[in-house]
Amino acid sequence: MEFSFTTLGTASARPTSNRYPSAHILTIGGRLFLIDCGESAQIQMTRAGLSIARIDNVFISHLHGDHVFGLFGLLSTMDMIGRVSPLHMYAPSQMRSVIDFFLKQFGGLKYQVVLHTVKCAEPVKILEFKTLDVYAFPLRHRVETYGYLFKEKAPQQNIIKEKIEEKHLTIEEMARLKEGNNITRDGGEVLLSSELTYTPFYPRSFAYCCDTAPFRELPGWVKGVDLMYHEATYGNDLDVLAKSTFHSTAADAAQCAKDACAAKLVIGHYSSRYRNVEVLLAEARKLFPETYLSKEGTKFDIPVKTAFKSE
Amino acid sequence: MEFSFTTLGTASARPTSNRYPSAHILTIGGRLFLIDCGESAQIQMTRAGLSIARIDNVFISHLHGDHVFGLFGLLSTMDMIGRVSPLHMYAPSQMRSVIDFFLKQFGGLKYQVVLHTVKCAEPVKILEFKTLDVYAFPLRHRVETYGYLFKEKAPQQNIIKEKIEEKHLTIEEMARLKEGNNITRDGGEVLLSSELTYTPFYPRSFAYCCDTAPFRELPGWVKGVDLMYHEATYGNDLDVLAKSTFHSTAADAAQCAKDACAAKLVIGHYSSRYRNVEVLLAEARKLFPETYLSKEGTKFDIPVKTAFKSE
Numbered sequence: 001m002e003f004s005f006t007t008l009g010t011a012s013a014r015p016t017s018n019r020y021p022s023a024h025i026l027t028i029g030g031r032l033f034l035i036d037c038g039e040s041a042q043i044q045m046t047r048a049g050l051s052i053a054r055i056d057n058v059f060i061s062h063l064h065g066d067h068v069f070g071l072f073g074l075l076s077t078m079d080m081i082g083r084v085s086p087l088h089m090y091a092p093s094q095m096r097s098v099i100d101f102f103l104k105q106f107g108g109l110k111y112q113v114v115l116h117t118v119k120c121a122e123p124v125k126i127l128e129f130k131t132l133d134v135y136a137f138p139l140r141h142r143v144e145t146y147g148y149l150f151k152e153k154a155p156q157q158n159i160i161k162e163k164i165e166e167k168h169l170t171i172e173e174m175a176r177l178k179e180g181n182n183i184t185r186d187g188g189e190v191l192l193s194s195e196l197t198y199t200p201f202y203p204r205s206f207a208y209c210c211d212t213a214p215f216r217e218l219p220g221w222v223k224g225v226d227l228m229y230h231e232a233t234y235g236n237d238l239d240v241l242a243k244s245t246f247h248s249t250a251a252d253a254a255q256c257a258k259d260a261c262a263a264k265l266v267i268g269h270y271s272s273r274y275r276n277v278e279v280l281l282a283e284a285r286k287l288f289p290e291t292y293l294s295k296e297g298t299k300f301d302i303p304v305k306t307a308f309k310s311e
Numbered sequence: 312m313e314f315s316f317t318t319l320g321t322a323s324a325r326p327t328s329n330r331y332p333s334a335h336i337l338t339i340g341g342r343l344f345l346i347d348c349g350e351s352a353q354i355q356m357t358r359a360g361l362s363i364a365r366i367d368n369v370f371i372s373h374l375h376g377d378h379v380f381g382l383f384g385l386l387s388t389m390d391m392i393g394r395v396s397p398l399h400m401y402a403p404s405q406m407r408s409v410i411d412f413f414l415k416q417f418g419g420l421k422y423q424v425v426l427h428t429v430k431c432a433e434p435v436k437i438l439e440f441k442t443l444d445v446y447a448f449p450l451r452h453r454v455e456t457y458g459y460l461f462k463e464k465a466p467q468q469n470i471i472k473e474k475i476e477e478k479h480l481t482i483e484e485m486a487r488l489k490e491g492n493n494i495t496r497d498g499g500e501v502l503l504s505s506e507l508t509y510t511p512f513y514p515r516s517f518a519y520c521c522d523t524a525p526f527r528e529l530p531g532w533v534k535g536v537d538l539m540y541h542e543a544t545y546g547n548d549l550d551v552l553a554k555s556t557f558h559s560t561a562a563d564a565a566q567c568a569k570d571a572c573a574a575k576l577v578i579g580h581y582s583s584r585y586r587n588v589e590v591l592l593a594e595a596r597k598l599f600p601e602t603y604l605s606k607e608g609t610k611f612d613i614p615v616k617t618a619f620k621s622e
Contacts, residue, residue, distance in 0.1 A: 073380045
């Protein structure tokens with residue numbers, strides 16, 4: 001099952017000729033999750049071959065223009081292409097007046113925009129699917145801002161094939177073992193779930209941390225994440241500016257990934273001052289070698305992590 | 312002096328991977344006039360090498376999203392790059408609430424947006440510079456919509472050099488002749504302005520006609536224009552759809568250019584149904600051979616038209 005992250009825009013507040021404002025697609029299976037929706041998001045999606053029709057959930061970090069000015073265009077186009085199913089939007093409460101204004105000024109939509117207001121001081125689950133949980137957590141920015149964590153659910157254990165015959169397992173026993181239960185048979189024989197089952201795959205996870213200044217709790221909230229997207233607006237040379245504007249440097253992002261024991265870090269939200277962002281990459285890699293640069297249209301895959309199947 | 316028209320977006324309501332919503336720059340001398348401001352306009356400008364800082368006047372045809380969703384981003388970026396001088400905006404009255412909402416929701420700007428409400432039933436002058444007049448005129452669309460006509464002012468006549476010595480013209484005589492006056496000297500000699508002066512150049516003009524259904528008065532209002540930009544949302548195959556949505560076909564655009572005796576027609580605002588817009592060009596050229604396709608970033612120059620200087 002696909003689990004991938006595509007950047008549609010890597011600019012910070014001021015776009016450049018080839019860097020678009022913040023917008024990202026997380027693809028999990030057949031679902032597309034849109035995270036932030038800066039100007040041109042809909043066009044960048046089309047360019048990346050991602051269908052707008054497949055978005056049912058939009059996550060907005062905060063109400064700064066470079067993260068939301070693509071919403072009106074997206075909502076209009078969704079209507080135009082015949083959307084009728086509700087669109088769910090997760091965003092700070094200020095989004096209410098933006099949606100209301102849009103509906104009033106630019107006409108009704110043939111579908112409903114269901115706004116789920118995000119408000120939390122620590123991570124909370126905001127959305128759940130059969131195989132996926134989504135959490136919001138607060139970030140530290142100049143305005144109310146949230147990050148989002150997407151975690152596949154731990155799968156049920158599978159029975160090790162060879163053990164079925166060896167232990168003459170019944171269907172009921174197998175069902176209980178798969179749920180992690182140990183069984184004591186009538187004769188006193190003990191069947192251990194840990195010995196007779198295996199984990200078919202390890203759940204994958206993705207964290208979105210943008211915009212934010214670094215803060216102590218963040219790495220703990222996204223501990224062990226497979227892929228962390230973290231803003232790196234500035235380099236070390238503009239550390240003071242990063243602090244005063246509640247942004248992060250590339251080194252801040254790397255330190256967060258390191259402290260969180262993330263497997264991979266993708267940085268973005270580059271200030272337009274950096275024509276060449278390799279300098280940001282180099283600064284981050286000093287602390288966290290598994291850092292990569294986001295680029296418009298670039299997809300980062302998180303492959304399925306299968307566990308051992310039998311001894 | 313430059314007089315050119317650059318298309319930033321050629322899409323109609325639905326953008327595609329390479330067609331952006333409506334936005335155009337008319338460059339006259341050192342001034343950039345932005346006409347409509349669809350999503351991504353600011354980025355398309357940067358790509359075309361056109362400086363946002365040089366825009367002082369924005370003209371909006373109507374309040375459909377594909378003509379205005381780039382405004383919030385543009386206004387924000389103007390603020391970010393240090394704009395302090397007022398930005399003048401010419402638009403239908405509905406723009407007031409859009410600007411008010413933007414200022415309230417996304418923070419104050421360090422410059423003023425001066426909204427000049429356009430309201431007319433026939434062409435009216437809405438702006439005047441030393442060498443240029445700008446007119447608005449109503450179009451026929453589903454909502455209140457205006458087109459814009461930019462006309463260089465007729466220049467003062469120049470004295471034909473050879474005549475200065477031949478007629479022993481005084482400075483006062485020359486001043487009066489340049490203004491078009493004839494002079495009768497004390498001895499009875501008549502100095503004809505038409506014989507002693509020449510027109511240094513013919514004033515150039517540009518008309519923007521988008522979005523609109525064709526209507527009888529339009530060609531007369533833009534008579535003799537050098538360059539007409541006219542929407543050509545559909546081809547002959549969708550003539551019925553064009554009519555019902557108050558849009559034009561390529562043939563409608565061509566007929567308007569022909570009836571207006573325009574020198575050149577540029578078509579755009581293509582429906583996303585047309586992957587290849589050559590079919591629209593072919594249909595237009597049957598009626599008006601001097602038709603050209605707009606394309607993102609393409610500039611159309613209107614060269615200075617000098618008149619004869621002396622016999």
